Amino acid sequence: LIGDVLAMLAANGCFLAAGVGLGRALGMWTSRADLVGAVGLLYMLGVAVCGSLAAFALIAGLSLELWQVLVGCGLLALTGLARGGGSMLRPALPRPRPAALMTRAIQVLLVGYLAMLFVHDALKPLVDWDSWTMWTMKARAIILLHGLDPALFAAPAYRSLHLDYPLLYPALEAIDFRFMRSLDTQVIHLQAWLLLAGFVVALAELLRDRVPAVLLWPGLLLIGLAPSLATQIGSGSADAPLAIMFALAALAGWRYIDGGDWRWTVLMLAFAAAAAAIKQEGTVFVALLMVTVIGFAWSARRPLRPVVLSAATVFASIVPWLVWSKVHHAIQPNGGLPISQAIHPSYLFGRVDRLPVAVSGMAHQALLPGSWTAMLPLALVLVAAALLARRGRRLAVFMLTVVALTTAAVLWAYWIGKPDVHWYVHQSARRTVTTAVLTAGVFAPLVISELASARRPAPVPSEAEPDAVGSGSVSA
Amino acid sequence: VILTVVSLAVSVAAAVVVFRVARAELGSALVALVPALAVAAALFWLPGAAHDTLARIRIYHRLGRSQADLAAATQYSLHPQAFVRVKAIVPPDAELFVRGSGAFRFWAYTYLLPRVAVDDPKAADWVLEARRVDLPGIGYSRQYTFDPLFLGEVRH
Numbered sequence: 180l181i182g183d184v185l186a187m188l189a190a191n192g193c194f195l196a197a198g199v200g201l202g203r204a205l206g207m208w209t210s211r212a213d214l215v216g217a218v219g220l221l222y223m224l225g226v227a228v229c230g231s232l233a234a235f236a237l238i239a240g241l242s243l244e245l246w247q248v249l250v251g252c253g254l255l256a257l258t259g260l261a262r263g264g265g266s267m268l269r270p271a272l273p274r275p276r277p278a279a280l281m282t283r284a285i286q287v288l289l290v291g292y293l294a295m296l297f298v299h300d301a302l303k304p305l306v307d308w309d310s311w312t313m314w315t316m317k318a319r320a321i322i323l324l325h326g327l328d329p330a331l332f333a334a335p336a337y338r339s340l341h342l343d344y345p346l347l348y349p350a351l352e353a354i355d356f357r358f359m360r361s362l363d364t365q366v367i368h369l370q371a372w373l374l375l376a377g378f379v380v381a382l383a384e385l386l387r388d389r390v391p392a393v394l395l396w397p398g399l400l401l402i403g404l405a406p407s408l409a410t411q412i413g414s415g416s417a418d419a420p421l422a423i424m425f426a427l428a429a430l431a432g433w434r435y436i437d438g439g440d441w442r443w444t445v446l447m448l449a450f451a452a453a454a455a456a457i458k459q460e461g462t463v464f465v466a467l468l469m470v471t472v473i474g475f476a477w478s479a480r481r482p483l484r485p486v487v488l489s490a491a492t493v494f495a496s497i498v499p500w501l502v503w504s505k506v507h508h509a510i511q512p513n514g515g516l517p518i519s520q521a522i523h524p525s526y527l528f529g530r531v532d533r534l535p536v537a538v539s540g541m542a543h544q545a546l547l548p549g550s551w552t553a554m555l556p557l558a559l560v561l562v563a564a565a566l567l568a569r570r571g572r573r574l575a576v577f578m579l580t581v582v583a584l585t586t587a588a589v590l591w592a593y594w595i596g597k598p599d600v601h602w603y604v605h606q607s608a609r610r611t612v613t614t615a616v617l618t619a620g621v622f623a624p625l626v627i628s629e630l631a632s633a634r635r636p637a638p639v640p641s642e643a644e645p646d647a648v649g650s651g652s653v654s655a
Numbered sequence: 656v657i658l659t660v661v662s663l664a665v666s667v668a669a670a671v672v673v674f675r676v677a678r679a680e681l682g683s684a685l686v687a688l689v690p691a692l693a694v695a696a697a698l699f700w701l702p703g704a705a706h707d708t709l710a711r712i713r714i715y716h717r718l719g720r721s722q723a724d725l726a727a728a729t730q731y732s733l734h735p736q737a738f739v740r741v742k743a744i745v746p747p748d749a750e751l752f753v754r755g756s757g758a759f760r761f762w763a764y765t766y767l768l769p770r771v772a773v774d775d776p777k778a779a780d781w782v783l784e785a786r787r788v789d790l791p792g793i794g795y796s797r798q799y800t801f802d803p804l805f806l807g808e809v810r811h
Contacts, residue, residue, distance in 0.1 A: 277676045285694075292701065299708050302715035304726030311727040312761040316768075323769035336772040337764065339757070365715075365723050393677045397690035397697075404697040406704055553696035557689065631686040 183359045183366040190358040193252035198225025203259030219380025227453035233350035242326035269388035278393040285396040300372045305364035310415030318352035333507035342509045347456035348417040371412045390628040398624035407550035418610040422617040424454040432472035441485040448489035452496045467584040533600040537593035540604030545612040558619035561626040571629025578622035585615045670695035731758040737801035752776040755785030
């Protein structure tokens, strides 16, 4: 067990090394102190990029052998030889002593709780339906069949395994198995745990220059301790990783709209591409996010070229998997979700009675105190306050738009879906609300910070001028 | 009841501290209420979640590796030991036709890898059934019954 845990950590150390290199090239860190202060975001960047590239490697016929992973991560780490411009990430806002003590107490609490989840997830057997029937099963198949064997990944017998789902998450788990040199179905749960831990640290790094610690860390506590997030992370399914990558992409998109530094669109691209490569609905969520970011960037008079290029790259990243699936006939007509009827008025009108069931089921799951505590209600109250107070309105509307669109996409699936809606919602709403609720949760500290902004000190100026497009230009 | 009382006490106490610190720094009681509520909401569930997690850790800690590997089959009553015997008989490069409930098929697909499944028994090397059902046109050169599972090597 300990050997497998260490192997898992080594695999993720490679992702971190890749992220460190990419982050250096992007200008996310320029000194050792910067590096320590960006380690969470660099790790998440490494996972997003390595995961996406691992999925491409499988499509290209590789089998994610250990040497292939080491060479790939090594090459990505070497990109750090090209230094980016001034640091994208700024230091934290000044914090008085009581706030510093409170922050430390919350950090200790979060570390303790996550440590407990670490032990739990390292020991948990693979019993959750989606993980043993699909996600980890595909990872095992990648190892045991030496890559993306059409005898499984495109075979009619396996149609019920959602063969059309993209491969990032099974690819990550397959890399973990390679490092373990065994198929340890207990320790494999730690991959999602590492994403959760990296996500919490990355959020702190992304928001520290915008949100005072006294507002930021209670928000992170609310996210880190959310019971539903812990359950989903421990289940080994891909909904929480999708939500994590999507929330980071949305935050990076907002940072571009807010500050205008084009390098945020590169981060958005990495996280959005990863979200689109985790699950089918990730592609829809990402498309809606890209449209939203483009719209808000236009209204904020930010250059559209970086964000349009990012959006185009994200959609180009989906193409290889679509081509592979088409060539191998892996995409079967989805009788349960007839996309062809998606905007057919008579079809939709005839099933309009499904909507109230879906809305109430999703609202129940999103507002259930034992699942997401007060994350969504607090975020919505803050948005309403920002709109009424006319402070931080653009941010509030951005967050509301992203959350509403992702929710609408899920509701649309329930609306057009063929399965009995009560059964459908009962089986899935617990997971399908995750992206919207988590996105609301990560934006909430920003919104409250905007509301409180008149009463706190001005932010510390950065080395790079945030409004200068191209301020992070790469220099050898 | 004790856990609920403890949770309530912990969350209220922490919320009061956070409220005072936030109000002192931000100068607004209304704004300070938000982090206080966030901490209260987060901590209210913590004692219960910690209690349940520790209880599960104690259970998981007692599982051996082989028990853990078969845990899904055990949970869904899929005759894990019969599958162990099937795995010992069917060669790794064989193709299987699997017939049974959804959970049965999924477990066969997962546990019996790298043996792959086909959707036509005539194209399969072996047939695995949750219960014996005569498949038309299929003869067997070898047959095994691991009550109630049936395993047969298809005679081509």
